[in-house]
Amino acid sequence: MIEVIRQQGLVRLTLRRAEKKNALTLAMWRELQQCFLQLTAEHQAGGEAAPLALLLAGEAGAFCAGADIKELTVLLRDQAAMAANNALVAAAQLALERLPLPTMAMIDGPCFGGGFGLAAACDFRIGSTRSSFAITPAKLGLLYSIEDSRRLVGLLGAAKTRRLLMRGEQLDAATAASWGVLDALVEPDQLEATANAWLADLLQQSPTSMTGIKATLGLLSGNGAASETQVRAAFEQAFSGADFFEGAEAFLQRRKANFQPRSSVQKPQI
Secondary structure, X not given: OEEEEEEOOEEXXXXXXXXXXXXXXXHHHHHHHHHHHHHHHHHHHEOOOOOOEEEEEEOOOOOEOOEOHHHHHHHOOOHHHHHHHHHHHHHHHHHHHOOOOOEEEEEOOEEEOHHHHHHHOOOEEEEEOOOEXXXXXXXXXXXXXXXXXXXXXXXHOHHHHHHHXXXXXXXXXXXXXXXXXXXXXXOHHHHHHHHHHHHHHHHOOOHHHHHHHHHHHHHHHOOOOOOHXXXXXXXXXXXXXXXXXXXXXXXXXXXXXXXXXXXXXXXXXX
């Protein structure tokens, strides 16, 4: 149900459950968490095969409709199982948020509940005009987790988060773009090309910068994996790093920088 394709530093992860609009099961959440943790380990290890960017998508026509209702109905009968499910979802989303490489959600169709949570944990979101968004805990007598709420406030601000959660508003693609949910809004037939163009640009950036910027923003959000000491050390180390020398030389020569994969020994440890 989770397809992983790798190509030249880009990892494409696709939810493949079209008949259920890519609704997420417990097994899928577990697989997602394992994938995110594995990518983090591979990136930290470095080398030619290290992942440099992640694209998260659903089968065409739907990003993710949220939780699998049939499975959720069963879980609701067992408080311990429901608590374990909630913990797994939170851990998977945190692992995605903390990935030390740029991440992008490519959204086509419904993006509801846990699917919205996955998209919000990414750095960027590119959507088609047929995408739509909703999170409706108030219609189910539930709350939205602290972690999920923090991401929404960071993405939308407090006022729009209240509208989304307390009024249960469903956003069409244009509204989502105007609210800042989407970084780019395109027609469905342009979605792949636009996402690929953004990813190509991200892959040309310094891996050292990508890792450090994400660590810095994670620290400022209050939920990063790196300590302030580590982030400050990475900032200082970057000035003597290979990426800075290549970037400065490229700037002086008026050419594009050509950043190369390096071993973990040469990379800032954050």
